[in-house]
Amino acid sequence: EVQLVESGGGLVKPGGSLRLSCAASGFTFSNAWMSWVRQAPGKGPEWVGRIKSKTDGGTIDYAAPVKGRFTISRDDSKNILYLQMKSLKTEDTAVYYCTSDYGGCPWDWGQGTLVTVSS
C-alpha cells in the first residue's frame, strides 16, 4: 500500500523559512516522479512543483509563484521528498500535499501538512 506522510508544517513569520518532508513507502520511490501540491483554506489545489526520478534526469520544475523561493529535493536512500521554503509570504499559507505522479498527473496523495505564514 502506498503511503505518503508529510511533516514539518507549522506557524512561521513572513520572510521566514520552513522545510517540509514527505516519507514514502509501499512503492519504488527512486523510480517515482514526485510533486508538491498546496491548497489554501477554502481554495482549490495549486501545483507547486515536481521532481523527476534520477533515471529520468532528475529535472525539477516549479510554479511561477514559488520559483526562486522554494526548492524541491529528494533522498532516494531514505525514501524522503523535501520542500525547502524561504522568503515565505502570507499567501503561502496552505495545506501542503506530497504526491507520487503517474499517468501525467498527481496519483497518490499524502494527508497534508499545514503551513501558516502570519506575524
Next chain:
Amino acid sequence: QSALTQPPSASGSRGQSVTISCTGTSSDVGGYNYVSWYQQHPGKAPKLLIYEVSKRPSWVPDRFSGFKSGNTASLTVSGLQAEDEADYYCSSYAGSNIYVFGTGTKVTVL
C-alpha cells in the same frame, strides 16, 4: 498560468447523473490529453478519479467518466450516491512541465 474554470456548484438527485465542466485554453486542456479529475471530501486529501482525459484507476467505479472536446473537459457522475457529495477538481498539463488545477465544483446530492 490561470486556473481552469469550473462551475461553483452542481447538483442531482440520487440515481441521476451530473456533469461538471472544466474550461481551459489551447495551451492546457485543449493542447494535451493530460486532463485529470479529483474528488475531495471535507478535511481529506484529493483522490484521483480520472487521468489522461478518460482513464479510470482500478479503484474508481465506472459511474465516473471523463471526456474532452476542444478546450473543455467534463466529468460525468452517473447513478449519484450520497457519498458522491464532495468537491471536484480538474487538472491539466499546461506545457513547459507545468500543471494547473481547476477552480472546483461542489456537488450536492439531493
